Amino acid sequence: MESAARFLDEQFGLTQPRFGSVYGFRQSRADDNWESDRVTAARVFIIHISEAEGAAIEQRSPTHARWGVADLRRRRREIQPEGIVLLTAGYVEGWIPDGPISLC
Known part of the structure; x- marks a missing residue:
């Protein structure tokens, strides 16, 4: 979270980000074909x-756009990591419980 907060401050000037109580993670398997053949994790806050x-x-950045849940669902195949649209929709709509959610 510290790294995410630092990134948000440096890139967007958000000095006091308010993190949601739900976050997603993706854990690769050791046998996945990754560059270093090691287990990696990605977190989505x-x-x-x-x-x-x-x-x-x-x-500040013309490449950034604000999308609602309907926009996310419509463009779900373009958004990575897989599962982030479901995570975001569930969080916004209130049907995902607090805590970690797997994006595998």
Whole structure:
């Protein structure tokens, strides 16, 4: 979370990010064909931002866009890692419990 907070501050000027109580993770198997043939993990955190913060990020970087859950679902095949749309929709809609959720 410290690394994510530092990244958000450096890239977007978000100095006090509010992390969601749900986060996703993907753990590869040791036999997966990765560059170093080792187990890797990826974590996906949900950060709450205000409308003003979202607008500031959008102005700062034209490649960033604000999407609602309907937009995410419509473009789910373009979004990585696999499972992030379901994680985000479940969090926003309130049907995923707090804690870690596997994205495998």
